[in-house]
Amino acid sequence: MVLAAAAAIILRVNLPISVALVWITNPLTMPPIFYGSYLVGTLVLNQPEQHFAFEASWAWFIESLTTIGPAFLVGSLVCASIASVIGYFGIDLMWRRSVRRAWGMRNN
Numbered sequence: 001m002v003l004a005a006a007a008a009i010i011l012r013v014n015l016p017i018s019v020a021l022v023w024i025t026n027p028l029t030m031p032p033i034f035y036g037s038y039l040v041g042t043l044v045l046n047q048p049e050q051h052f053a054f055e056a057s058w059a060w061f062i063e064s065l066t067t068i069g070p071a072f073l074v075g076s077l078v079c080a081s082i083a084s085v086i087g088y089f090g091i092d093l094m095w096r097r098s099v100r101r102a103w104g105m106r107n108n
Contacts, residue, residue, distance in 0.1 A: 038068060041075025 001022045008018035025033060042049050050068050054060070 034072065037075035037079050038072045039075065040078050041071030041073065044074050044078055045071055047071055 001019055004018045004022045005015060007013075008015045039049065041047075050071075052064065052068060
């Protein structure tokens, strides 16, 4: 959160939104987001879904990079690209409405 705030200040972007968006991915939401990205990656790469059991060890992590890693990375890239396009046009639409409303109030 501190890095997001610092980056927002340096890049001169909206500080409250930058800090708030950090909370979208938290320990409770990461597993469904990561699994969804993995599933999208398997669809894009046309691979069957690999069944795996999570184990908190470096050996499992290294082994998983070779088996589920490519699908997860491709899925993450696809999901991030889609989310960024939706976010860009969504914010653009909200900004235009806000400006239009401000001009309407100014004319009245």
